[in-house]
Amino acid sequence: MLIKEELNRYNRQMILPELGLVGQEKLKAAKVLVIGAGGLGCPILQYLAAAGIGTIGIIDDDVVELSNLHRQILYNHTDIGLSKAKTAAAKLKLLNPHVNFTAYDERFNPHNAVNICQEYDLLIDCSDNFSTRYLVNDTCVSLGKTLIFGSILQFEGQVAVFNHQGGPNYRDLYPTPPTENINCVEGGVIGILPGIIGIYMANEAIKLICGIGETLSGKLMTINALDNTVLVFKIAQEKQPEIVKKEVIIETTKEIDQATLEQWLSKSADEVFLIDVREDYEHEDFNIGGVNISLYELTNAIENIPQDKKVVCYCQTGQRSKMAVQLLNGVYKGKVYSLKGGVSSIVH
Structure with a gap:
């Protein structure tokens, strides 16, 4: 049930016929886990908190560094050296005191993946390495959770929704890791790109929770900020071997x-x-x-x-x-x- 202050706070989005009071109450009841509080995680967390998601989990074992600040604009220079997860939660609580935040100042790994993820309705992967992406995906498959995926490098970003209502998962798109594993540290990234991709990911989360619009389930959207190219590809689905589920349930x-x-x-x-x-x-x-x-x-x-x-x-x-x-x-x-x-x- 929304209180008077919340009704006033969310008024501009509640007047949308697609969302309304029912949609806003769905947002308040939702529990979302954001894996990674870096470039993608920052805008996602800010917009989901502002939108009124009731419970948000933030997992990241990293600390704020000077080289983060050109794109991770939730933080500032006084936060350098501090835990990203805890700092993000504290700042977001000021943005919206009606949201419950849980900060996990630890690395997402095979030991904690299932225990943490099973507490949430929707997972959002903002990690920057393939081992974590596969672990997040396989955990979602094992638990039957929908996953929103995003990645960024240089001027190009990707967004997709995986494992939604029996739809394709990350392994259908990438059965094995690409031969070149270049990240932002090595390849660079334009500062505004995580904002663009992160906002798309947050938008997918709101649509999925409220059950509105057309989502990117079974699709991969790529955005090139350098030449303004936007492409959407359909992901072919293949049956995955049982080993996918086994690797996340062994404690x-x-x-x-x-x-x-x-x-x-x-x-x-x-x-x-x-x-x-x-x-x-x-x-x-x-x-x-x-x-x-x-x-x-x-x-x-x-x-x-x-x-x-x-x-x-x-x-x-x-x-x-x-x-x-x-x-x-x-x-x-x-x-x-x-x-x-x-x-x-x-x-x-």
Whole structure:
């Protein structure tokens, strides 16, 4: 039930015949999780909070940096060094005190994905890396949640709605990661682009919650801010293997630290099978040995993994290797471990 102040606050959008009082009450009852409070997350959070979404979750383990401020305009220079999730929640509460915010100052990972996501009706993926995007997607598939996806790079952005009422999911669009994994840090991004794409994503959220208009379910919209090109592609849907659901419902992952791995290798190296689950260019840049099998090719290479050895998966930070362990646990009979902290914790 909307109170008098809310009726006044949302008056201009409530007079829209497509939305009305019923639509506004749907917005107040909605629970939305925004994964990532960076370039895309900032405008989405601002507009959804202003629109009157009743409950908004914000998950991000990052802190505000000076290089963020040209595009993440929810923050200012006094916020540098502070938690993005907590800072965003505090600022948004000033924007709209009628919204309930929950800040998760942690990384979205295989351990917390299901527990957090099951509390929300709608998920919005604002992450900037493929491992998180696949994890978000697979969690939504497992829980039957609708997902709004967006990505940005340089002058171009993408928006889509996945897993809505049995529609296509992210893996239907990208069964495996693109060969080139360039992010904004390496490729750059024009500051206004996350605002454009983020607002489209927020608009999709409002339409989905209120049940109005035509959404981007089963479609991919691309926007080029440099030449004003807008294209919409239809996404073909294919049946995904059961492994998609398995990788997000396993709650425990066996981890070992660097010291343990070194001890195993020094005692009986022939009993340990090392797998670098990063991409080939990452492996070539630096590795600690073993074979290189990308996370996204892992289940297709089971026959190359000996069943009688301890399998240790490693990556850059330990996140992808955790996912690898979960994938292998469903199809591999031997013992599988993840190297805690990945190779980024190893001095080289």
